[in-house]
Each structure stands twice: as C-alpha cells, then as structure tokens.
Amino acid sequence: MSSENPRSLADFVGLLTRHQPDLLAYIISSMPGDPDVPDIIQKSNFVLWNKRAQFRAGTDFVAWAFSIARFEVLNHLKKQRRARTVLLDQELLETLSAEAREALDSHDQRLVALEVCLGQLRPQDRELLEYRYRCGSNLQEYADREGRSVSALSVTLNRLRTILRRCVTRRLAAEGGMA
Amino acid sequence: MSPDEIEVAIQGAFDGTLREEDCLRLREVLKRDPAARVLYFEHAALHQLLVYRLSRSHPLDTARTLIDARLKLQNRRNVRASLAVAAAVVLLLGLALMRLLAPEPAALATMEVSAGSRFTVQAPDAGSGPSPADGLREGTRIRLDQGSLELRIRNGSRAVVLAPAHLRIDSESRMTLYEGTAWFEIGKDAKGFQVVTPQLMVTDLGTQFGVLALPDASHEIHVFSGKVIARSRSGLKTEEQLTSGMARLCDPAGRLKAVPLLPESFLSLLPAHPPSTLIANGGFEAGSPPPPSNYGPYATAAMLPGWRFGSDIVVMRATAEGHPGYGERSITILSSTADNQVGFNFGREGRPSVKTVSLWQTFATQPGRKYEVHFEMGAIFFEPTTLEITAAVHDGDAPEGPPDSPPLASQIARRASTDSNGYNLPVKLSFTASSGSSTLVFTETSEHSLSADPVIDNIFVKEVP
Known part of the structure; x- marks a missing residue:
C-alpha cells in the first residue's frame, strides 16, 4: 500500500489540475497542427503522476511539468520527422521551450x-x-x-x-x- | 515574410494546413525574430482556448483539461482502492441484458446493464458492512467504461447512463454525475431530486431531462417534459427555471446559454442486443437514430452504445436530403442490411492518430476457445485512392484506447477506387482467446483518404469449435 501523505497528494492533484490548460497550450505550441496532441498530454500527465514523488513543494510546478512534457514531445517529433516536415526542429523547440513558461501564463x-x-x-x-x-x-x-x-x-x-x-x-x- | 504573412503562416501551422515551403520559411523567421515568437505563443494560447471553449460537440477530439485530468486521477485512485478492497467491488463484463443487483428492501437503487458493458461499483465503506451485491446504497460510486446502465431508485425515479461515465449516488434525492451522459425520469413522489455535475446543479420539479457532463466541454441540461431549476455552480452562479423543450449550456463564466434541444444525445431505455453474437450493437442499430447528414454526424454515446470510439467516427443512415446510405446527395453506398453504417471520416491531410480513427469494444471470451469475427467493409470515393480498414483482436481490455500490444489476430480489408463505390464481400477473422476478455478494434489505416471514406457494418462475433 502507498504511504503517501494524503495532504501532499491532494496538493499535487490540485497543481496538476490547475495547470492543465498551461500544459495543453505548451504542447500545442510544441507540435502545431498535430492531431496527436491529446495523446501527448495524456502521456505527459501519466509521467507527471508517476514522478510526483520527485516534485518538491514550493518549486515551479509549471516549469517542471513543461520539462517533462518536452521529452514526450521530443520523442513524438522524432518519429514524425521521418514521415513529414514539421515546423519545429530541435533548435526551435529548445528556443520556444525556454520562453514558453513566461509566454503562456495567464x-x-x-x-x-x-x-x-x-x-x-x-x-x-x-x-x-x-x-x-x-x-x-x-x-x-x-x-x-x-x-x-x-x-x-x-x-x-x-x-x-x-x-x-x-x-x-x-x-x-x-x-x-x-x- | 511580412508581419501579416507571418501571422497567416502561424495560423496555418496550428490548422495543420501549412505548405512545406512556408513551413521552412516560418521556422527560420521564428528562430531569428523574438517578436514572431511572441505572436506564435499568442496564437498557441488562443488555439488552446478556442479548442476548449468551442469544441463542445467533440469532447474526444480535444486534449485533457482540468476536469478530465482530475477525474482521471480520481479514477486511478479508485481503481487502486478497488484492487485493495476487491471483496467490496464488483467488476463484471456483461454477457446479456441482465439484472445484476437483486432488489432488496433496504437497497436505495438497483441497476441493470446492457450487454458488453464494463463497469465498477464501489461501496462507500468498502471493507465493512454489506457488499454492493446487497444493493446500491448511499455513497456508492459507479464507473462505466463501456456500454450503458439503468438505475432504478427507490423513490420511483429512473436514470439511463451512457459510457464513459462516473457517478455517485449521494442519497435517494441526489446524484453526482462527475462525467457522463444521463437521461432522467423523476418519480411523482420524488420532486426536488437533484443532479449535480462539477459545473451544474439541476433540481427537478417533476420531469424528464438529460444531462451532458462530458470532459473538455461545457455541461448541458436538456428538458424533455415538465420543469427543472438549473444553476451554475461557479462564476456568476446563474439560476433559471427551464421548461419542456429548453436546453442550456453552462459557460466558463457561469452563464446559462440557450442551445438546441438534442434528444438524440440520450437514451431513455437500455439498448437490446440479439443473443446470437458476443459483440454488442454490431449492426449499429441499437442507439439513437443519427439525424440525416452528409457523411453522417460524428458519433455520440447515444448513437453508438456498446462501442468506444475516436473523434473521427461517424454514424450515418441517410444524407441531408434523406437519401438512404452513406455519402452525400444521391451518391451513397449501402451495406447488406441497408441501415446504419459507421464511417471513418478523417478530414485532414496526413496520417491521423490511431485513436481518432478507431472503433473498439471489449467482450467476454474464454481462454483457449476459438472465435470468428465477421464484418462488412465498403468505401465511397471522390478521388482515386485505396482505402483500408484494419480489424484486430487484442487480449484483454482497452480502457484508454486501442492497445499498442501485438494483436491475437488481424485482418486488413481493402477497397480501391477502381472497384467503384460499394461494399466488399464480408470479411472473416479467426482468433484464439488468451484470457477472459478480448478487444476488437477497427482502425482506418488508409494512406490517403481526404476525399474518400471507408465504412463498416454488420459486425458479429461467435465461438467456433
């Protein structure tokens, strides 16, 4: 059985749910026009949930979530690039990822x-x-x-x-x- | 590129319509111009907001939003809790329309499920007291992953709920619908019955009504007879009395906005299924009739009970002009039964994700036994191409979508434009089950189908010696 503190678990659920729109906007910006956006956000949520123990309360949840989603996007784009031209190459993805936290606020x-x-x-x-x-x-x-x-x-x-x-x-x- | 050209190109990127040369030009602009990246992020945010705000008829096509994520997490916890207290949880795969929970004098409600439904029932104080098999009590949670169920409440009220759904019976006079499509008929002695969703509270004043609480969408109330009071639960907390024929959507600001009444989004009776097949609703006739529409309306839970499906799946019986079959105007194709057909209407360039162009259902099997799947596949063409549908059977359930695992068996049905519009001869697929459940998945795997659609109909599964 899990020994997680229910309060910290509830806090984590709160952060994850509150920032779903931010995460979605980040993924949309990282793979524009791609119909697999729902799959990637689902995978990202799954990884975030599994790695919840690694998140330190009080640190920037959105930045942490974006960094995890970035890996899922990268994996996905790697496969996509073999099949077609995608807008974001590795360099542009890194540039946008560095600016996304601030740009996708509010x-x-x-x-x-x-x-x-x-x-x-x-x-x-x-x-x-x-x-x-x-x-x-x-x-x-x-x-x-x-x-x-x-x-x-x-x-x-x-x-x-x-x-x-x-x-x-x-x-x-x-x-x-x-x- | 001029600023206007950049903005048009950015929008083309988010629409998925950007040509390759423009894609390369935009990439270079974004790399060197910080102002272009600001514009890019503004459109990314706008795209996300518009998807969230305007795609209410396509909940499956949008990414997970706040409510859905919370439900997913709750569900995962419920599943874990369910495993820990297995004695208190009923996990069943329906084989026929059956009464699961015998009516007990003390039970608050009883439940029936349609064939092929997959669900869990979780008692409120699992581990102590009577099990769910003694009847549904206050606090009982039900999660319906596939199919449909009917609840009969002791006060004479009735609800028909369509998957995917998650609800809790709070008391004899109140139910929380966290997610799902539900039709209610409230008993004469049960006025004041409340249905609560994360966005809406509906108080009955003696009536029949339906509630749509779909993830990634504004929740809706549709009144078919009598009166209800609807109140938004956040934002402006608007309240309005609604009468027969009225429907309202709860917008993110908490306003109740008029929307068309959609009786076809609900079922008031559980769908019946012939006992000769292991699959539910294999002929696509058991749900609400699809309204006449060229290339069909996109499938809803009420139109395709028993099945789980992606956002590009349509159900069609007749064109907008009333011409029978699948297609447009008088150009249609008919299956052998000349009735409802399911189409794979992928309308974008490029290859879609598997989930959006799939239709799948989990059904009961016995390990080591042999089974046959039969189905009809057809195609309609407005361009020269070859269409294909891949039918695959996987071991076990598929709650999150078509499995990635290697199938137990698969078969590709193809039709080329040189064969003309129409149906192939029925296809047969044999497999040997590995466990107590198997999932049949139909996926469009055509390389190019922008102006051509494959369709299927008359699916049945039987055990063979």
Missing part, C-alpha cells in the same frame, strides 16, 4: 477575455469559428453549405483569429494581466 484571464471578445463577433463569424473548432480544420462541408469557397473561408478564419488575438491581448494589457 490562462484564466485569457479565457475571461476571450469570452468578452467572442461576444463582440457577428453571429455568422462566431458560427464559422464554432464549426472550425467543433468539426476540425476541413471546411469543405461548411463551404458547400454556405455557398462559399474553402479558401475564402480560410481567409475569414484567419482574420477572425487575428481580431480575437488582438482583442485578448489588448484586454489583458488593459487589466494588467500580463506579467
């Missing part, structure tokens, strides 16, 4: 800001975004239904995301949410 504030920014979009624009993030990046069916071309929809999507990014960034800056 998840909760971002979520609140996004909610406000989404509310400012026109219904048809929001519908397109919902389709994209509900049904994946293939826009053909939506294009057929709306009588528009896929390339026109892609341009609109890019414009909407740029608007949302700027809106979220502005709101965070205004509220002092950014470090």
